[in-house]
Amino acid sequence: MDYPCSKDIVAKVTEVGSLPQTLAAVLKVINNPDSAADQIAEVISRDVSLTTRVLRMVNSAQFGRKRKVTKVSEAVIIMGINSIKVLTLSSSVFGMVTDKDLFKRCNIKRIWRHLIETASSARSIAVEIKYKEPEEAFVAGILHDLGIILMLLYYREGYLEVMEKMTVDKEGIEAAERNIFGLTHSEVGAAMTGGWKLPSNLTYVVQNHHSLSTGIMPEEAALNNIIALADRMTIGPFDNYSPDIEKNIEFIQSACRSLNLSNDAVNRIRKESILESIKLAEYLDLDIGDILEILTEANDKLAELYFSLERIYIEKRNLQSQLNGAVTETVA
Ligand SMILES: [Fe+2]
Ligand SMILES: [Fe+2]
Numbered sequence: 001m002d003y004p005c006s007k008d009i010v011a012k013v014t015e016v017g018s019l020p021q022t023l024a025a026v027l028k029v030i031n032n033p034d035s036a037a038d039q040i041a042e043v044i045s046r047d048v049s050l051t052t053r054v055l056r057m058v059n060s061a062q063f064g065r066k067r068k069v070t071k072v073s074e075a076v077i078i079m080g081i082n083s084i085k086v087l088t089l090s091s092s093v094f095g096m097v098t099d100k101d102l103f104k105r106c107n108i109k110r111i112w113r114h115l116i117e118t119a120s121s122a123r124s125i126a127v128e129i130k131y132k133e134p135e136e137a138f139v140a141g142i143l144h145d146l147g148i149i150l151m152l153l154y155y156r157e158g159y160l161e162v163m164e165k166m167t168v169d170k171e172g173i174e175a176a177e178r179n180i181f182g183l184t185h186s187e188v189g190a191a192m193t194g195g196w197k198l199p200s201n202l203t204y205v206v207q208n209h210h211s212l213s214t215g216i217m218p219e220e221a222a223l224n225n226i227i228a229l230a231d232r233m234t235i236g237p238f239d240n241y242s243p244d245i246e247k248n249i250e251f252i253q254s255a256c257r258s259l260n261l262s263n264d265a266v267n268r269i270r271k272e273s274i275l276e277s278i279k280l281a282e283y284l285d286l287d288i289g290d291i292l293e294i295l296t297e298a299n300d301k302l303a304e305l306y307f308s309l310e311r312i313y314i315e316k317r318n319l320q321s322q323l324n325g326a327v328t329e330t331v332a
Contacts, residue, residue, distance in 0.1 A: 006183035147189030
């Protein structure tokens with residue numbers, strides 16, 4: 001099947017995908033330093049589902065309130081501006097998909113889980129390395145694969161073909177996207193966030209999260225490497241970034257070095273992020289699967305990884321003994 005050229009795709013998604021109304025209004029009022037909690041609460045109260053989520057979150061164990069909070073203005077004060085921003089943005093991104101056809105034909109649950117886990121791991125990495133704004137890392141995690149959601153919404157048949165190529169032919173995500181559309185989800189997502197006029201470091205991450213920013217580490221590069229690492233740590237529908245497992249391991253190691261992060265810290269964050277994601281999904285009213293389902297999938301992935309590494313090890317050992325044999329023969 002023929003799909004439109006990359007320029008037309010960018011033009012179409014940026015035209016149809018305007019910034020969700022509630023998000024635009026909340027960001028506007030939050031970004032104004034003179035806004036009071038009452039004004040922020042007033043904007044939130046116009047959206048019933050966001051109001052429900054805010055009240056559910058403020059009454060959760062995380063905020064440890066003895067008395068039930070029923071007023072949004074009180075919730076805004078207790079939760080703080082950053083948590084409100086995160087909750088509004090997450091609700092807006094997940095709220096973009098309501099179409100039942102997409103739920104039937106594609107494993108949306110795994111995509112949601114990937115976004116939430118990436119965001120939650122990114123926030124923990126940011127805290128660990130003392131990055132200035134951990135909530136910004138969370139927001140970037142939710143947004144990083146926005147291009148995939150847009151492609152599934154507006155170029156569904158082609159994108160399902162991309163996903164099939166990744167699963168059946170084990171093609172890397174960006175190669176499969178380029179083959180079919182001539183551009184990647186990172187480019188589509190960045191065109192969109194650029195148009196939304198979000199801070200430029202978020203657009204930079206959406207555009208570059210499949211590679212590491214090297215050299216001196218300005219804040220933008222650090223944020224990008226946090227997301228690049230969190231993205232690869234999570235189990236998503238797009239695990240085969242590169243069919244070469246050794247390259248994936250090297251990538252993770254380089255990301256850790258660039259962020260000065262130990263392997264132990266990465267393992268701990270990985271485990272914690274699974275539980276945190278389940279909690280977050282509850283506040284957002286999202287189905288990402290239960291703990292048993294998630295752990296079973298994580299175990300399957302680990303087993304797959306173990307067997308791939310074992311195969312690589314055996315291949316290398318055989319090659320080494322062949323080389324040793326050849327050297328001995330030459331010497332003799
Ligand atoms: Fe991505
Ligand atoms: Fe991703």
